Amino acid sequence: MELILNKRGQSEYAWIFSLIIGAVIIFLAVFAAQKFKQTGGIQTQAETLRQFDILLNPFASVGSITSMTLSKEIEMPYDVQLNVSCSSKDNFNELNIRTRSGKNYGSWLKEGYKIQDKYLFSGLIEGKKYWIFSKPFEMPWRVDDLIFITDKSYCFDNPPEQIRREVDSLKSNALYVKEAAGCTAGSIEVCFGVRGCAINVNYGLGFVKRDGETLAFSDDATMYGAIFSDPKVYKCNFDRLIDRLRTQIDINSQKAAVLEQRGCRTQALQSSLAAMKSVFAGKLLGNYKNVAQEVEDQNPKECPVFD
Numbered sequence: 001m002e003l004i005l006n007k008r009g010q011s012e013y014a015w016i017f018s019l020i021i022g023a024v025i026i027f028l029a030v031f032a033a034q035k036f037k038q039t040g041g042i043q044t045q046a047e048t049l050r051q052f053d054i055l056l057n058p059f060a061s062v063g064s065i066t067s068m069t070l071s072k073e074i075e076m077p078y079d080v081q082l083n084v085s086c087s088s089k090d091n092f093n094e095l096n097i098r099t100r101s102g103k104n105y106g107s108w109l110k111e112g113y114k115i116q117d118k119y120l121f122s123g124l125i126e127g128k129k130y131w132i133f134s135k136p137f138e139m140p141w142r143v144d145d146l147i148f149i150t151d152k153s154y155c156f157d158n159p160p161e162q163i164r165r166e167v168d169s170l171k172s173n174a175l176y177v178k179e180a181a182g183c184t185a186g187s188i189e190v191c192f193g194v195r196g197c198a199i200n201v202n203y204g205l206g207f208v209k210r211d212g213e214t215l216a217f218s219d220d221a222t223m224y225g226a227i228f229s230d231p232k233v234y235k236c237n238f239d240r241l242i243d244r245l246r247t248q249i250d251i252n253s254q255k256a257a258v259l260e261q262r263g264c265r266t267q268a269l270q271s272s273l274a275a276m277k278s279v280f281a282g283k284l285l286g287n288y289k290n291v292a293q294e295v296e297d298q299n300p301k302e303c304p305v306f307d
Contacts, residue, residue: 049113059134084122086236122149123230131174135221140296141306155183269298
């Protein structure tokens with residue numbers, strides 16, 4: 001999202017610090033992946049899911065440190081089918097797994113592994129190797145980190161320049177920008193502003209069309225979520241995020257009221273927060289950019305309500 005791209009790292013030192021911390025997070029993810037790979041053969045499916053959740057922890061901490069997008073290839077200890085489902089009513093993602101038995105996969109676990117502290121965007125994936133991406137969702141403060149899991153390769157056709165730069169920086173085999181020679185065989189083509197692809201993105205109006213569904217997004221992080229995940233999982237997680245955002249709006253409104261009593265001028269911000277809450281009350285995103293920008297502008301610099 002343009003209005004917060006440069007929010008962190010406003011100085012050279014802050015940017016260098018972000019790079020260092022980002023490298024540490026990647027190192028921790030690699031270390032956990034290697035441990036997971038070495039011990040996976042003796043784990044039950046339920047234990048594998050628990051370990052997989054632990055493996056995701058570094059990717060759920062990115063946005064608290066840097067606005068960078070991080071990615072890493074993860075290798076499972078054996079062939080599995082991994083399914084991500086979602087419940088907005090009870091506020092959780094559920095991981096379920098089944099392992100290969102002979103030429104076919106066995107049975108799913110009767111109960112999956114429920115995760116309430118993460119937002120996982122994926123569908124049914126299978127094999128040994130997956131790519132995991134993480135990007136913070138900010139509106140305009142950090143709401144939470146979104147985690148994307150895929151076993152497929154995506155080819156972006158004519159994306160906006162900031163998306164092109166981000167994809168190039170990831171250096172991922174699962175995500176690349178279309179070149180003159182076209183997309184590689186077997187990749188899923190994602191078109192920006194052009195119809196006819198498996199996945200079509202209208203970046204200006206903020207929606208993704210795929211699998212017969214039109215999925216609204218509010219920033220680059222939720223755009224990736226709509227591209228990488230099953231539509232049902234996306235809609236459910238989006239509802240979870242909006243519920244979390246509304247709670248954060250209430251908290252920031254209360255903080256603004258307290259600061260107003262202490263002499264800070266926060267009346268304009270309180271009005272902007274109320275407008276922001278009304279926009280997201282019906283999950284209609286038509287004016288989200290203007291409202292988010294207004295909230296950002298009204299946050300008093302002398303006594304900020306949020307960072």
